Amino acid sequence: MKHVIIGNGPAGVVAAETIRKRSPHDQIILIGAESEPPYSRMAIPYLLIGNIQESGTYLRKDQDHFKKLNIELLQAKVISVLPELKKITIDLHGQTQELAYDKLLIATGSTPIRPPIQGMDLPGIYSCWTLEDARNIHEKTDSGTRVLQMGAGFIGCIILEALASKDIQLTVVEMENRMVPRMMTQTAGQMIKKWVESKGVKVFTQTKVEKIVKEGDALKVSLSNGETLIVDTIISATGIKANIEFLKGSGIHCEKGIFVNEYMQTSIPDIYAAGDVTESIDFSTGQRMINAIQPNAADQATIAAVNMSGGVSNSTGSFQVNVLDTLGLISSSFGLWAGIDGGEHAELVDELNYKYLHLEFSDDILIGATSLGMTDHIGAMRGLIQTKVKLGHWKDKLLGDPTKVMQAYLEKGQEQASWKT
Ligand SMILES: Cc1cc2nc3c(=O)[nH]c(=O)nc-3n(C[C@H](O)[C@H](O)[C@H](O)COP(=O)(O)OP(=O)(O)OC[C@H]3O[C@@H](n4cnc5c(N)ncnc54)[C@H](O)[C@@H]3O)c2cc1C
Incomplete structure (x- = not known):
């Protein structure tokens, strides 16, 4: 089986490694257009600050990592995908060449607008x-x-x-x-x-x-x-767009990004996509969205790789998680943080001390949350939203005091554990 992966960012790398773990004898080719070894864009700020050298941005620090895993790295720009021939065309040092695949993963990320x-x-x-x-x-x-x-x-x-x-x-x-x-x-x-x-x-x-x-x-x-x-x-820094131009004429369904289902399959058999380049299903709304963050890229790549190598794995939806450090002020937002029509919300605002907590509900389910300067609630907010647990009497308590979110999370967790036993 020959796996070709276009894009050697976090999604491409995680997919290649996952396939290798599951299929020791399959051929894996990992293609990237940039001249550096696979690296993490997330690490660029640390490079600019001077906390790390360029090599500190590399996704895998051992120079021979990919060689040891028998993953072939190819520096080339992919020009087109030809699904009917199961081939791609690449620009390799100015020469156009064709490359055949059995399974193809598109993980080409995005580009600034x-x-x-x-x-x-x-x-x-x-x-x-x-x-x-x-x-x-x-x-x-x-x-x-x-x-x-x-x-x-x-x-x-x-x-x-x-x-x-x-x-x-x-x-x-x-x-x-x-x-x-x-x-x-x-x-x-x-x-x-x-x-x-x-x-x-x-x-x-x-x-x-x-x-x-x-x-x-x-x-x-x-x-x-x-x-x-x-x-x-x-x-x-005015926004990004998915790298899909080279897919024109391929028949792969794209709008703002590549449409994938819960198995990370595109509209064409044996072609998968993962990471910033995808337009996948949102966990909270069931609608299409681009979720351009690294954890999403890694999760989608793992799912795609399992399915490419003969297993079955599916996503429960792409979850909006934003955690940001702005000059030392930590902010976060999750799920439907802007709320929904007819929903209710609880809010705590302490402008003087830069503390803020905002919870959004649909009936008695927490659907979204935002926090500022209050990191101790982050895990509980995320947990309650992702489990879609019915809060019952806790909803009114949280409307009165949103800082009780950890207590609600713990009590609801205990209730669920006791239901299972
Ligand atoms: C400065 C900065 C800071 C960030 N900080 C965070 C953070 O704190 N948290 C977070 O979650 N996310 C952060 N991100 C976003 C995160 O880096 C991306 O979500 C992540 O890189 C997506 O991974 P990916 O593999 O899908 O795409 P990418 O990392 O973009 O990798 C795609 C690769 O495909 C290659 N490629 C594209 N087109 C072709 C082609 N035609 N042929 C061959 N190769 C091609 C590209 O050159 C690239 O190497 C940050 C991004 C930046 C720029």
């Missing part, structure tokens, strides 16, 4: 996505450098942490009305903004970058609020 703004192609504007980006940013952010970060979403806030650790003048521009808008409630997003500002970072929300022009060695940035900024470097 460059917003259509005048001047976005000027030198000095970087994404923070690849090791190459990290090298550029490191080189262009000396002490005193004026840096503008566009976007304050999940990735934006992670990068912000790394940038703020340098002695630079940092301004953040976010077009929504709060920070981390797709992960945090209005109140929590505003509290994060206040926290970041208290650490010396200038933040503009509800503001767009409208135009960038070169001014000497610097960049002149016009904002929608009428202000003009002069900066040396711009980091763009």
Whole structure:
């Protein structure tokens, strides 16, 4: 059996290793377009801060790891997938070649979106996505450098942490009305903004970058609020899109990402997909969603690999888990944190001490939660949402005092254990 895996990020690597464990004699080819050994994008902020060297970002530290597992690494860009021939075409050092497969996994991840703004192609504007980006940013952010970060979403806030650790003048521009808008409630997003500002970072929300022009060695940035900024470097963190362009004409069903079922199968037999590139079923809503976080990539890759190697494994749905450290303030959100029509919620707000807890209910089931500066509740909130346990009388108690969430979790856990015995 010949397994071909396109993409050597966390999803590709976990899948290759899982297949090897289950099928010692199968052929496994792991293809990646970038020149470095398989690495973790998650580790890039630590590289920028200087906590690790580039080699510290590598997913497997032993140079011979893949050789020992008889997993063939191939540096090539995949150009197309030809399911009717069970082949892919690759660009290998400028030569187009075909490669046959029995089972194919697509784990090509995603790429930053460059917003259509005048001047976005000027030198000095970087994404923070690849090791190459990290090298550029490191080189262009000396002490005193004026840096503008566009976007304050999940990735934006992670990068912000790394940038703020340098002695630079940092301004953040976010077009929504709060920070981390797709992960945090209005109140929590505003509290994060206040926290970041208290650490010396200038933040503009509800503001767009409208135009960038070169001014000497610097960049002149016009904002929608009428202000003009002069900066040396711009980091763009304005969202991502799934890497699916090369699948045009393949017949594999894609919309924003590749549609997969609970077995991580695509619409074409023997072709699977995992990680950021997929549009899979949300655990909470049953609707399609892209859940671009590393734990999701690893979970989906394991499921795909088991099924590719003759086993049966299925997903109960992709669960929204967001945990973020923004300059030392830990925030988290889970499941349907923004609630549903007709649902109820409980909220605790302590703006002065940067503490916040918000629970969302559907009937007596906890369906979503957000927290800020209160890490001790994270496990209980996640547990209650994922088990969809009926809270009974605990719902009213939590509406009155959401900090009782751990007590509710423990009591409900004990009840369930006693039902089983
Ligand atoms: C700065 C930063 C910080 C992050 N921090 C966190 C965090 O704290 N927590 C978290 O959960 N997630 C974090 N993420 C997101 C996380 O890195 C991704 O969810 C994860 O990398 C997804 O893994 P993947 O294997 O699906 O895709 P990727 O890691 O993107 O890997 C895909 C691979 O496929 C290759 N590829 C693409 N197209 C082709 C092609 N045509 N041919 C050959 N190869 C191809 C790419 O070059 C890449 O190597 C962070 C991301 C960034 C950029």
